[in-house]
Amino acid sequence: MKKNILVGQSGGPTAVINASLYGVITEGMEHLDEIEHVYGMIHGVEGFLKDSYTDLSQDLTQKELELIRLTPAAYLGSCRYKLPKDLTSPVYFTLFKKLEALNIGYFLYIGGNDSMDTVSKLSRYAAQVGSPIRFMGIPKTIDNDLMLTDHTPGYGSAAKYVASTVREISLDASVYNQQAVTIVELMGRGAGWLTAASVLARKYEQDNPLLIYLPEAPFDFQSFTRDLTEALRRRPDVIICVSEGISDVSGRLICEYNDEARLDNFGHKMLTGCGKVLENFVRNHFGIKVRSVEVNVSQRCSGMLLSETDVNEAAAAGSFGVRAALDGATGKMVAFNRTLDDPYAMECSLVDVNEVCNKEKPFPSHWITGRTNDISPEFYPYVLPLIQGEPKRAVSRGLPVYAYRK
Amino acid sequence: MKKNILVGQSGGPTAVINASLYGVITEGMEHLDEIEHVYGMIHGVEGFLKDSYTDLSQDLTQKELELIRLTPAAYLGSCRYKLPKDLTSPVYFTLFKKLEALNIGYFLYIGGNDSMDTVSKLSRYAAQVGSPIRFMGIPKTIDNDLMLTDHTPGYGSAAKYVASTVREISLDASVYNQQAVTIVELMGRGAGWLTAASVLARKYEQDNPLLIYLPEAPFDFQSFTRDLTEALRRRPDVIICVSEGISDVSGRLICEYNDEARLDNFGHKMLTGCGKVLENFVRNHFGIKVRSVEVNVSQRCSGMLLSETDVNEAAAAGSFGVRAALDGATGKMVAFNRTLDDPYAMECSLVDVNEVCNKEKPFPSHWITGRTNDISPEFYPYVLPLIQGEPKRAVSRGLPVYAYRK
Numbered sequence: 001m002k003k004n005i006l007v008g009q010s011g012g013p014t015a016v017i018n019a020s021l022y023g024v025i026t027e028g029m030e031h032l033d034e035i036e037h038v039y040g041m042i043h044g045v046e047g048f049l050k051d052s053y054t055d056l057s058q059d060l061t062q063k064e065l066e067l068i069r070l071t072p073a074a075y076l077g078s079c080r081y082k083l084p085k086d087l088t089s090p091v092y093f094t095l096f097k098k099l100e101a102l103n104i105g106y107f108l109y110i111g112g113n114d115s116m117d118t119v120s121k122l123s124r125y126a127a128q129v130g131s132p133i134r135f136m137g138i139p140k141t142i143d144n145d146l147m148l149t150d151h152t153p154g155y156g157s158a159a160k161y162v163a164s165t166v167r168e169i170s171l172d173a174s175v176y177n178q179q180a181v182t183i184v185e186l187m188g189r190g191a192g193w194l195t196a197a198s199v200l201a202r203k204y205e206q207d208n209p210l211l212i213y214l215p216e217a218p219f220d221f222q223s224f225t226r227d228l229t230e231a232l233r234r235r236p237d238v239i240i241c242v243s244e245g246i247s248d249v250s251g252r253l254i255c256e257y258n259d260e261a262r263l264d265n266f267g268h269k270m271l272t273g274c275g276k277v278l279e280n281f282v283r284n285h286f287g288i289k290v291r292s293v294e295v296n297v298s299q300r301c302s303g304m305l306l307s308e309t310d311v312n313e314a315a316a317a318g319s320f321g322v323r324a325a326l327d328g329a330t331g332k333m334v335a336f337n338r339t340l341d342d343p344y345a346m347e348c349s350l351v352d353v354n355e356v357c358n359k360e361k362p363f364p365s366h367w368i369t370g371r372t373n374d375i376s377p378e379f380y381p382y383v384l385p386l387i388q389g390e391p392k393r394a395v396s397r398g399l400p401v402y403a404y405r406k
Numbered sequence: 407m408k409k410n411i412l413v414g415q416s417g418g419p420t421a422v423i424n425a426s427l428y429g430v431i432t433e434g435m436e437h438l439d440e441i442e443h444v445y446g447m448i449h450g451v452e453g454f455l456k457d458s459y460t461d462l463s464q465d466l467t468q469k470e471l472e473l474i475r476l477t478p479a480a481y482l483g484s485c486r487y488k489l490p491k492d493l494t495s496p497v498y499f500t501l502f503k504k505l506e507a508l509n510i511g512y513f514l515y516i517g518g519n520d521s522m523d524t525v526s527k528l529s530r531y532a533a534q535v536g537s538p539i540r541f542m543g544i545p546k547t548i549d550n551d552l553m554l555t556d557h558t559p560g561y562g563s564a565a566k567y568v569a570s571t572v573r574e575i576s577l578d579a580s581v582y583n584q585q586a587v588t589i590v591e592l593m594g595r596g597a598g599w600l601t602a603a604s605v606l607a608r609k610y611e612q613d614n615p616l617l618i619y620l621p622e623a624p625f626d627f628q629s630f631t632r633d634l635t636e637a638l639r640r641r642p643d644v645i646i647c648v649s650e651g652i653s654d655v656s657g658r659l660i661c662e663y664n665d666e667a668r669l670d671n672f673g674h675k676m677l678t679g680c681g682k683v684l685e686n687f688v689r690n691h692f693g694i695k696v697r698s699v700e701v702n703v704s705q706r707c708s709g710m711l712l713s714e715t716d717v718n719e720a721a722a723a724g725s726f727g728v729r730a731a732l733d734g735a736t737g738k739m740v741a742f743n744r745t746l747d748d749p750y751a752m753e754c755s756l757v758d759v760n761e762v763c764n765k766e767k768p769f770p771s772h773w774i775t776g777r778t779n780d781i782s783p784e785f786y787p788y789v790l791p792l793i794q795g796e797p798k799r800a801v802s803r804g805l806p807v808y809a810y811r812k
Contacts, residue, residue, distance in 0.1 A: 013578050043583040073577035080582070164805055165704055171479035171808060172419050172707035176486070177449040203810060272678070296699045298571055301578035304710040307804065387804035398713065398793040399570055402577060404609060 003105025008041035010111035014154030023318025044079035123331030137333035156310030156386035159197035166201035185275030217372035308389025344385030409511025414447035416517035419479035420560030429724025450485035529737030543739035562716030562792035565603035572607035591681030595651035623778035714795025750791030
């Protein structure tokens with residue numbers, strides 16, 4: 001008897017999470033002997049629990065499907081819903097009832113480590129109750145911090161966007177002939193992979209960004225003062241890249257250094273990032289021109305500078321996940337194995353989702369150099385293959401065309 | 407006797423100010439019967455006064471010249487130097503001495519209205535002392551606020567970047583199924599042209615951004631509360647685009663509404679934008695999820711999404727300026743006349759630089775609609791032709807290649 005696929009997206013958007021969705025849909029429709037429908041949860045498990053889903057194998061034209069492949073953010077909508085730890089909770093019973101009612105045989109969830117936690121719980125519940133439904137995680141995160149995979153879909157495009165943007169900001173900062181510091185705050189609460197990619201912005205050795213700080217090394221204002229003093233001796237325009245999540249040796253976030261004073265007109269606490277804190281520190285301690293730039297959500301959701309490699313790998317992860325589930329796998333996450341560095345070659349494999357969820361892969365400490373303010377050249381052969389190629393986007397009236405649910 | 411060209415860049419960077427430089431250099435080298443060298447001031451007039459210049463007709467390879475055309479920010483470096491009002495100041499005598507020593511016949515200055523002020527003063531001084539040197543302004547500003555020209559080079563690419571970025575931020579904001587407001591702060595202190603371009607982000611009528619506020623209309627918190635309340639009835643994810651320079655009816659900048667309380671840990675005033683002020687206002691008055699995104703310098707210096715029309719027109723403005731100066735014009739700025747709307751056609755002309763400098767062309771009030779929170783569809787035929795086409799950039803190892811001075 002034929003079964004159906006149910007696919008969902010969860011967690012923060014990336015530029016290629018929809019390429020994985022594309023991979024799942026197209027692969028599912030390749031197996032019409034085994035698969036009848038590919039359903040999509042609207043807003044992940046949370047939405048599905050409210051019966052919100054769509055038939056992706058029926059409702060999409062081929063043109064829409066191609067658009068979805070290169071559309072950033074989550075086409076199906078996303079959620080930040082955590083299933084209860086206790087597998088005896090009635091929510092599992094309800095959810096499986098709904099899965100059975102839809103004749104679901106394969107459940108694919110595209111997300112980061114919180115989403116892998118969902119896959120872990122559901123597959124363990126299935127084992128417990130003897131359900132034949134197979135659960136598969138498709139990795140996704142710009143943070144590149146999932147365990148047991150060489151890298152994650154989403155990272156390559158975000159890294160490319162960050163490197164290019166920092167290169168452009170460096171040009172912008174170089175036009176005036178005066179001492180000036182630009183602090184660029186990049187995403188990454190716990191892991192510095194994305195901020196590390198800013199090193200690629202250098203057009204030549206010794207170029208900006210001169211200083212790069214990751215969350216993996218404790219940030220210290222005294223060392224920073226020394227680093228910046230030396231950097232300003234090298235050139236008047238200094239670019240500093242920092243992860244949003246840098247903290248001091250005690251673990252206190254640098255962005256919290258302003259807490260006490262950050263009240264607005266209405267007496268409420270204001271939230272800002274570590275870039276603003278460092279901007280003020282430089283202004284007060286160096287007395288020179290300084291600005292901070294928060295690259296913000298565009299680094300995860302921009303479709304302007306996708307990595308074709310990333311898009312193709314994201315789609316491949318989706319397809320591989322479907323094939324693996326059809327072959328009988330459950331409770332797994334699709335992982336990337338790098339089989340060759342030069343020329344780069346990658347193949348998909350499966351890892352135990354329980355070994356992935358709720359863990360974080362830090363940026364390797366031996367790649368953090370220069371008194372923890374620089375990135376080793378050894379990082380280059382790792383990251384460069386991931387940012388190669390630019391897919392051709394659909395354009396209408398001068399702007400990119402993106403898919404959206406009607 | 408052959409003469410030399412001296413070209414400079416001044417004011418803030420744009421994505422196509424180097425395309426104008428490219429136009430000046432290539433056109434200059436087309437006239438080798440009249441022109442011997444094309445010199446470039448390093449850091450504008452300020453740098454030239456310190457004898458900082460380069461020979462652009464000698465030192466650049468053809469490949470470098472092509473790279474310059476698509477490199478954002480100012481290849482020659484820029485300055486924010488204002489010549490004294492008093493034309494008897496010795497700085498004029500010094501400057502003209504230097505110009506004569508270099509056998510300069512044609513002085514081209516690429517910039518916004520402050521730079522046109524420089525062209526105005528120098529041409530008036532030349533007339534006064536009977537100097538034959540001809541002074542020509544080449545327009546440049548993402549703000550699109552220069553008088554007597556249909557639009558300015560730099561605006562099209564910035565508008566395209568803004569529209570595309572806001573479209574992506576809207577996708578990013580739409581993934582969760584909850585009420586959430588995103589405030590996007592865009593450049594524009596006095597003129598709202600660039601913020602108005604965010605209306606192009608809409609994929610369909612009634613799409614985000616639902617609210618758009620320009621500096622040309624006074625901002626009022628009570629109206630804003632009403633506007634947002636209504637917008638939240640239309641959809642849970644509301645995107646609001648605001649110019650950095652919005653102010654209240656008394657002229658007080660909205661970004662200054664936090665002044666009193668904005669002290670950091672060290673007791674110093676902190677500077678933020680109006681986006682942050684509105685973010686806090688929404689958080690406190692609506693009690694819903696809200697974030698602000700400052701698109702920042704990338705909107706003026708990104709080369710990711712250039713408008714080919716803008717690049718070509720910027721280069722044409724540079725070429726036209728050289729030809730006009732050779733033909734005897736001085737004290738002029740190159741302007742754009744739109745001769746046809748559909749299909750769009752434009753031709754260059756000359757306007758009196760004295761009529762341009764130190765003035766600002768506001769966004770037309772009859773295009774500000776919807777109780778001053780929306781943009782009229784009449785704006786579309788004006789702006790759309792300016793964002794068309796994407797030039798092919800040089801890419802190396804997955805990243806754009808940009809020219810820089812060695």
